[in-house]
Amino acid sequence: MSKLRIGIIGFGTVGTGVYKTLQDFKDIEIVKIAVKNINKPRSVETPAGMITDNPYEIINDSTIDVVVELIGGIEPAWEYISTAIKNGKHIVTANKELLAKKGEELFNLAEEYNRVCLYEAAIAGGIPIIMPIKTILAGNKINKIQAILNGTTNYILTKMDSDGASYEDVLKEAQALGYAETDPTGDVEGFDAAYKITTLATLAFKKRVKLENVYREGITKIRKEDMAQANEFGYKIKLIANASIDDNGNADVRVHPMLISKDTTLAHINYVTNAVAMSGHPIGDIVLSGPGAGEFPTASSVVGDILAIQAEFGKTDYMLPMMRCHHDSKANPVHIDDTYNKYYISITAPNAIGVIAKIGSICASKNISLASILQREVLDNNTATIVVITEKCQEKLIKEAVKELDNCTVDSLIRVAE
Numbered sequence: 001m002s003k004l005r006i007g008i009i010g011f012g013t014v015g016t017g018v019y020k021t022l023q024d025f026k027d028i029e030i031v032k033i034a035v036k037n038i039n040k041p042r043s044v045e046t047p048a049g050m051i052t053d054n055p056y057e058i059i060n061d062s063t064i065d066v067v068v069e070l071i072g073g074i075e076p077a078w079e080y081i082s083t084a085i086k087n088g089k090h091i092v093t094a095n096k097e098l099l100a101k102k103g104e105e106l107f108n109l110a111e112e113y114n115r116v117c118l119y120e121a122a123i124a125g126g127i128p129i130i131m132p133i134k135t136i137l138a139g140n141k142i143n144k145i146q147a148i149l150n151g152t153t154n155y156i157l158t159k160m161d162s163d164g165a166s167y168e169d170v171l172k173e174a175q176a177l178g179y180a181e182t183d184p185t186g187d188v189e190g191f192d193a194a195y196k197i198t199t200l201a202t203l204a205f206k207k208r209v210k211l212e213n214v215y216r217e218g219i220t221k222i223r224k225e226d227m228a229q230a231n232e233f234g235y236k237i238k239l240i241a242n243a244s245i246d247d248n249g250n251a252d253v254r255v256h257p258m259l260i261s262k263d264t265t266l267a268h269i270n271y272v273t274n275a276v277a278m279s280g281h282p283i284g285d286i287v288l289s290g291p292g293a294g295e296f297p298t299a300s301s302v303v304g305d306i307l308a309i310q311a312e313f314g315k316t317d318y319m320l321p322m323m324r325c326h327h328d329s330k331a332n333p334v335h336i337d338d339t340y341n342k343y344y345i346s347i348t349a350p351n352a353i354g355v356i357a358k359i360g361s362i363c364a365s366k367n368i369s370l371a372s373i374l375q376r377e378v379l380d381n382n383t384a385t386i387v388v389i390t391e392k393c394q395e396k397l398i399k400e401a402v403k404e405l406d407n408c409t410v411d412s413l414i415r416v417a418e
Contacts, residue, residue, distance in 0.1 A: 126297025
């Protein structure tokens with residue numbers, strides 16, 4: 001059998017890991033690797049002529065069977081991938097942003113040209129999640145996902161919790177260690193996790209979820225005081241990618257910080273580890289966890305996709321039917337204001353008679369029940385911190401209640417996971 005010939009576009013951390021890992025597979029040949037800067041020093045030696053700064057040497061090479069795209073972003077990645085498909089090549093990608101923004105177009109194009117596009121590495125790094133959903137879990141009706149999908153934010157929140165440090169201080173440390181980018185916006189404002197949960201929810205629910213309907217909120221407003229107070233109530237704070245769907249196809253998909261009970265597995269997923277918790281029938285509840293990024297964990301998923309193609313290459317006219325996209329209907333988006341949640345509210349209030357009663361009265365007028373309420377010691381400026389955890393209520397009503405808290409400052413409003 002002839003070797004499967006592949007071209008790699010992007011030779012950074014993940015690309016290097018893929019190159020190293022594929023050296024152990026003799027039935028796969030790396031033909032070309034396209035890079036932005038051909039003179040950049042690299043940690044691996046490659047044969048003469050393998051490295052190019054022209055991706056079209058891969059895309060237009062009729063002898064290359066699979067294009068592995070590892071550069072990320074929309075352009076020029078979309079141009080490279082779409083042209084490669086039209087040129088008859090199968091695709092392996094780790095591009096979560098492209099999948100979230102142009103997934104429908106991508107998979108329709110792949111189907112039109114009878115090519116496969118695999119993307120195990122795009123959701124949770126080294127955690128196998130796409131293949132299991134498409135194959136061994138295919139008989140399940142999955143209706144809920146709660147996941148930690150971004151290692152940078154999980155590292156920051158873990159360090160804030162363990163060290164009692166501020167967000168700003170931990171971010172600087174994470175940047176110094178290479179866990180956070182110089183511009184961390186994509187991670188800390190929840191964009192990365194939103195891209196991932198958009199695709200993951202689409203797969204799990206078998207209905208297309210649109211990125212523009214995914215509510216997103218980052219971790220930049222989380223305070224060390226919130227960490228301490230959450231612990232007292234029996235919670236940890238995590239950035240959670242949350243998705244649920246009801247029997248009518250109404251999908252609530254969002255990314256935001258949440259208080260997670262210490263009794264749950266997700267509360268103990270720390271530092272750069274990722275995890276995906278899913279509920280469905282008949283499986284019940286399952287959790288998959290592991291490294292969500294890094295050279296070899298992500299390379300593991302990329303190489304797994306390459307091997308899936310290699311196993312069927314040349315043996316059938318319609319490869320990997322279970323791994324293809326077959327979403328004929330769209331999910332009905334649920335607006336964040338229409339969701340029902342429990343809430344943690346931290347309030348700075350004047351030390352005066354009747355303040356707690358007023359908070360309770362305002363909440364009662366919005367049909368909001370309070371599960372817990374705690375007042376801290378009075379400060380020198382004659383104010384005190386009051387911490388409230390509500391029962392489940394509608395988001396738009398909690399926002400209305402917060403606006404009516406005259407003479408009080410709401411320092412934090414964080415949703416609480418069930």
